Amino acid sequence: MTSHPGRMHVVTSALQAAEQILTDWPIEEGEVLSAAKHALLSCLEGNLSPGSARFAFIQAAKEAGNYVDEPERGPPTAKSFRWQKNKPRRRA
Template sequence: MTSHPGRMRVITSALQAAEQILAVWPIDDGEVLSAAKYALQSCLEGNLSPGSARFAFIQAAKEAGNCVDEPVRGPPSGKSLRWHKTKPRQRA
């Protein structure tokens, strides 16, 4: 959520998240904010996964009172997704 009521900003990368935290964040300090800054920096350096940095960013946004509209995702299954269906084999 931006400083303008009713306006949302879509963040699609760790770089955009870091820019938001450093430039226009509504609070200046906080334990969760510090952790999020560190996580984003580590992600940009390649030392932390984007998913972990995303989680830290969302927690910092919630701490700052920002509305976060995150998609509902299930837990990772460890299986790769199949984008096409195959016909079942028929036995002779």
């Protein structure tokens, strides 16, 4: 939810989250907000996983009183698991 009542905004990337949190956020300051800004910028620099930045963004949204329409997940703790086996590569 945005600072405009009744308007929803879908965020699908760290860049969109950073733009949202820096330009159209209902609160100016907050401990969680500062951490989320740092997390998003670190993610954009390639120093933090998107999952961790996502977690921080959701926490900042909740701190600001924004509605989040998605179940909360904790930050990733390890590499993502691939369920599919890799296909063998063909050698030329």
